[in-house]
Amino acid sequence: MTLVQARLAHAADVEGFRRQARALLHAGIEPDRVAWQVEAGGDDAAADLFDACAAFRADDLPQPDAATPSVRVPAAFAQLCDAGLLHRSPQRHALLYRLLWRLRHEPGLRHDPLDPQMRQARELARAVQRDIHKMRAFVRFTALPDGRHVAWFEPAHHVVEANAGFFARRFAQMRWAILTPDRCIEWDGSRLQLRPGADRTEKPAPDAGEALWLTYYEHIFNPARLKVAAMVREMPRRYWPQLPEATLIRPLIDTAAGRAGAMVDAGATPARRFRPIVPLRAAVPQHTPRTLEELRVATDACRDCPIGAGATQAVCGSGPLQAAHMLVGEQPGDQEDLAGRPFVGPAGQLLDRALAELGWARDAIYLANAVKHFKYELRGKRRIHKTAGQREAAACLHWLEREIELVQPRSLVALGATAARALLGRPVAVQGERGRWLHERADGLPVLLTWHPSALLRLPPAQRPAAYAQWLSDLAAAREAA
Numbered sequence: 001m002t003l004v005q006a007r008l009a010h011a012a013d014v015e016g017f018r019r020q021a022r023a024l025l026h027a028g029i030e031p032d033r034v035a036w037q038v039e040a041g042g043d044d045a046a047a048d049l050f051d052a053c054a055a056f057r058a059d060d061l062p063q064p065d066a067a068t069p070s071v072r073v074p075a076a077f078a079q080l081c082d083a084g085l086l087h088r089s090p091q092r093h094a095l096l097y098r099l100l101w102r103l104r105h106e107p108g109l110r111h112d113p114l115d116p117q118m119r120q121a122r123e124l125a126r127a128v129q130r131d132i133h134k135m136r137a138f139v140r141f142t143a144l145p146d147g148r149h150v151a152w153f154e155p156a157h158h159v160v161e162a163n164a165g166f167f168a169r170r171f172a173q174m175r176w177a178i179l180t181p182d183r184c185i186e187w188d189g190s191r192l193q194l195r196p197g198a199d200r201t202e203k204p205a206p207d208a209g210e211a212l213w214l215t216y217y218e219h220i221f222n223p224a225r226l227k228v229a230a231m232v233r234e235m236p237r238r239y240w241p242q243l244p245e246a247t248l249i250r251p252l253i254d255t256a257a258g259r260a261g262a263m264v265d266a267g268a269t270p271a272r273r274f275r276p277i278v279p280l281r282a283a284v285p286q287h288t289p290r291t292l293e294e295l296r297v298a299t300d301a302c303r304d305c306p307i308g309a310g311a312t313q314a315v316c317g318s319g320p321l322q323a324a325h326m327l328v329g330e331q332p333g334d335q336e337d338l339a340g341r342p343f344v345g346p347a348g349q350l351l352d353r354a355l356a357e358l359g360w361a362r363d364a365i366y367l368a369n370a371v372k373h374f375k376y377e378l379r380g381k382r383r384i385h386k387t388a389g390q391r392e393a394a395a396c397l398h399w400l401e402r403e404i405e406l407v408q409p410r411s412l413v414a415l416g417a418t419a420a421r422a423l424l425g426r427p428v429a430v431q432g433e434r435g436r437w438l439h440e441r442a443d444g445l446p447v448l449l450t451w452h453p454s455a456l457l458r459l460p461p462a463q464r465p466a467a468y469a470q471w472l473s474d475l476a477a478a479r480e481a482a
């Protein structure tokens with residue numbers, strides 16, 4: 001039997017497989033006569049033997065010309081094939097070529113869901129899809145002093161190229177590299193480059209973002225909701241060595257029962273206090289507030305929109321008059337509503353952390369919100385934050401503008417889209433416009449737009465360190481400018 005050698009340039013050479021499979025099918029070469037071999041970084045190692053036995057190569061076969069009907073396969077199989085080719089199994093090319101051959105010669109195959117080879121191919125494709133998804137979720141970038149972000153990742157299959165477009169789109173504004181033992185990808189802000197695999201010694205050392213992430217992970221771990229099997233399904237153990245938070249899992253599991261017991265013993269959270277609805281006419285003062293205290297009293301009584309009626313109190317800004325910078329958030333949250341001060345809850349803690357990293361004293365800044373009352377919906381006893389509607393934010397705008405007039409900052413920083421819309425009077429896409437000074441206000445105050453800290457807390461873990469680094473650099477730019 002004459003062997004035909006089909007060579008693939010690298011382990012993820014899908015195009016090379018398609019080209020040669022087309023030529024092989026066109027020439028009527030049965031699957032048993034084809035020896036598939038991966039050249040660079042090959043995991044398929046029978047090369048020498050086949051070199052000796054093979055009479056010719058698939059690439060020497062004529063390609064079917066444009067007039068020859070191409071191999072017709074169901075679209076679902078084409079997708080399955082593209083994914084299956086990225087599996088680490090050395091038998092994948094042989095299996096998928098055999099299926100292509102059979103699809104051509106056994107028309108009934110496409111209607112047989114239980115065919116063992118089809119099932120095997122589906123298994124390969126499923127494992128690859130899962131690894132593509134896990135890479136998106138588990139890549140952790142580290143910030144380097146030169147401004148680049150670098151991650152080390154060890155995929156289960158050859159999924160690096162398949163994910164390159166995803167990472168380029170998601171982190172388009174950053175310079176980054178993902179190093180893996182198979183292949184590395186680099187993005188310089190405009191161009192993707194593929195490089196040969198890296199060595200584990202090139203894995204970057206942990207940075208400040210990692211310490212933040214570990215603290216965050218520890219805090220959001222809810223011992224009362226622990227389901228170890230479900231957690232391991234989502235975060236398979238093979239990825240643990242690559243995940244900094246994995247070191248916390250064992251101690252968190254070990255202490256979960258005790259902590260959950262303490263939560264039960266602590267009893268229920270007392271019900272929140274609600275203010276009665278104050279009639280609109282009686283409540284709104286007839287004059288423009290001349291001091292921040294008058295502003296607080298006036299906003300507290302404001303019922304120009306329905307939010308105020310359900311809140312404990314209005315939350316005006318805090319900080320010194322004539323602060324160089326005024327940072328504007330969206331609206332008070334649950335804890336701010338109870339405390340009567342802005343940014344004291346989780347978003348405020350993240351802001352405090354960022355300010356501390358920048359050496360920027362919180363009490364040098366005036367912190368305010370676009371909307372002065374807490375909007376929420378009740379779920380059981382819990383008050384869940386609801387973003388204020390545009391008309392509600394518009395009703396509150398005159399309070400914010402009065403606050404700016406009274407404080408007289410030299411610049412404004414909009415934390416998130418609600419604040420940006422209030423300050424600029426137009427819809428703003430944070431991702432597209434962040435990090436730049438915008439000179440659009442009638443009073444001449446420049447506005448710098450950046451992420452809201454709550455948006456960072458809501459991001460999937462893989463994206464958090466990079467977004468946090470962007471946020472820090474935006475805040476640093478805001479601080480420098482004034």
Ligand code: URA
Nearest residue numbers: 329330331342343347
């Ligand atoms: N989010 C805000 O926008 N403001 C706060 O005061 C707290 C959370």
